[in-house]
Amino acid sequence: xxxxxxxxxxxxxxxxxxxxxxxxxxxxxxxxxxxxxxxxxxxxxxxxxxxxxxxxxxxxxxxxxxxxxxxxxxxxxxxxxxxxxxxxxxxxxxxxxxxxxxxxxxxxxxxxxxxxxxxxxxxxxxxxxxxxxxxxxxxxxxxx
Amino acid sequence: xxxxxxxxxxxxxxxxxxxxxxxxxxxxxxxxxxxxxxxxxxxxxxxxxxxxxxxxxxxxxxxxxxxxxxxxxxxxxxxxxxxxxxxxxxxxxxxxxxxxxxxxxxxxxxxxxxxxxxxxxxxxxxxxxxxxxxxxxxxxxxxxxxxxxxxxxxxxxxxxxxxxxxxxxxxxxxxxxxxxxxxxxxxxx
Numbered sequence: 001x002x003x004x005x006x007x008x009x010x011x012x013x014x015x016x017x018x019x020x021x022x023x024x025x026x027x028x029x030x031x032x033x034x035x036x037x038x039x040x041x042x043x044x045x046x047x048x049x050x051x052x053x054x055x056x057x058x059x060x061x062x063x064x065x066x067x068x069x070x071x072x073x074x075x076x077x078x079x080x081x082x083x084x085x086x087x088x089x090x091x092x093x094x095x096x097x098x099x100x101x102x103x104x105x106x107x108x109x110x111x112x113x114x115x116x117x118x119x120x121x122x123x124x125x126x127x128x129x130x131x132x133x134x135x136x137x138x139x140x141x142x143x144x
Numbered sequence: 145x146x147x148x149x150x151x152x153x154x155x156x157x158x159x160x161x162x163x164x165x166x167x168x169x170x171x172x173x174x175x176x177x178x179x180x181x182x183x184x185x186x187x188x189x190x191x192x193x194x195x196x197x198x199x200x201x202x203x204x205x206x207x208x209x210x211x212x213x214x215x216x217x218x219x220x221x222x223x224x225x226x227x228x229x230x231x232x233x234x235x236x237x238x239x240x241x242x243x244x245x246x247x248x249x250x251x252x253x254x255x256x257x258x259x260x261x262x263x264x265x266x267x268x269x270x271x272x273x274x275x276x277x278x279x280x281x282x283x284x285x286x287x288x289x290x291x292x293x294x295x296x297x298x299x300x301x302x303x304x305x306x307x308x309x310x311x312x313x314x315x316x317x318x319x320x321x322x323x324x325x326x327x328x329x330x331x332x333x
Contacts, residue, residue: 119224119252120244121217122204122289130313 022050023108026138028090028098030060030128031070034113038143039074042111043081053085056101058094062126095131102138110136114144154268156304158328159276162229169264172233176273179228179240187222189237190230191215198259203291204315207256220244226251227281229274231266239266241274243283250285251278255300271304279325287319 027042029035039055046053055078057070065073067089074087090097102110112132115125125133125142133140164176180186194207194214208217221242222228231239241255253274257267278286288306290297292315301318305325310317 118204118289119246120221120242120254121206121208122252122254124204124289125314127313 022052024106025051025053025109025111026056026098026102026105026107027053027111028056028058028094028128028132029070029074029113030058030094031063031065031067032060032113032116032126034116034143035060035063035070036073036113038111038113039077041143043077043083043085046085047081047083053083054107055085055087056090056098057087058090058098058128059092060094060126060128095128095135098128099132099136099138102136107138109139109141111141111143114142154265154272156268156272158326159272159279159304160328161276161280162273164269164273166265166269168261168266168269172261172264174231174233174238174266174269176229176231176239176270178277179222179230181222181228185235186230186237187218189232189235190218190240193237193240193258194218194256196258197256201256201259203254203294203297204289206254227274227278227283229270229277231257231261231270233261239270241270243274243278243286246287250287251283253286253288255297267300268303271300275304275322275325276327279322279327280329284321284323285319286322287317289315289317292316 025042025046027038029039042053045051055074057067057074059067071087071089078085078087090101098110110132112129115123115129118124129142162176162178165173167173191211191214195211197207199209206217208214221244224244226242226244228240228242230237238261239257241253243251243253246252255267255271257270288301290301298316306318306320308316309319
């Protein structure tokens with residue numbers, strides 16, 4: 001190495017061992033705003049990096065949008081981005097189903113929304129994110 | 145709840161109404177005032193306090209870092225129909241407490257005290273003054289979240305009458321009903 005590598009290069013090298021650029025990414029979303037933001041950003045990154053993306057739509061009783069609405073929205077976002085990705089509806093306990101899927105199907109990374117904001121701007125993680133963070137053996141990314 | 149046996153000797157109720165002049169445990173003469181968000185110098189002083197805020201004392205992502213983000217965050221607090229009290233050491237802002245409406249007739253509370261002024265009774269004076277201000281303005285239900293390992297903050301909230309309503313996640317949720325609060329209406333400032 002002859003030049004000083006930038007932090008960005010270092011981050012890329014870390015994320016792409018052995019020059020394998022694409023990752024197998026599992027995005028878990030419910031119907032909250034931070035989930036929809038995570039969808040946009042993860043699809044954007046997947047297009048750039050060539051990630052193999054699976055979108056798991058979770059039943060989040062705390063969210064205002066139901067799973068069908070979220071599935072339709074995710075399908076639209078993927079079509080707009082011209083990205084081919086599986087969209088699956090995970091029923092049952094959302095946190096444990098997501099962790100189980102990530103580990104049983106060999107995903108490299110789980111991606112979730114970064115939490116809702118309180119009226120004063122405090123970040124609040126929901127119970128699904130807390131469960132996944134504490135239980136997943138796969139790297140977890142929270143989108144902020 | 146009365147506050148006679150508190151560690152810093154500052155009684156909780158009756159809650160005072162701003163302005164409140166007091167001397168802290170380090171003999172500094174301070175005053176807690178309603179915050180005037182139209183006063184640009186005051187806003188600049190508050191931004192300075194947050195720019196200098198110890199990053200290790202942040203709570204759930206606030207205050208944010210950097211002047212632009214701090215100003216943007218503060219504008220949501222100051223432009224809401226909420227209530228803000230700031231503690232001043234001369235023209236230096238050293239503490240800020242706020243009640244922000246949540247859109248459901250309730251208010252979210254937060255308090256920030258600059259690291260140079262912690263542990264000297266400023267936090268207790270500040271939160272009591274904010275609660276007195278809120279109570280006379282007709283604020284009823286107040287809630288907050290606090291990281292569960294933040295024992296000093298939890299103790300302060302309990303001291304002024306907050307009770308834990310949800311302890312099942314990373315953050316505790318606490319609340320208190322201000323309509324039953326004992327308020328000292330005579331100003332001490």
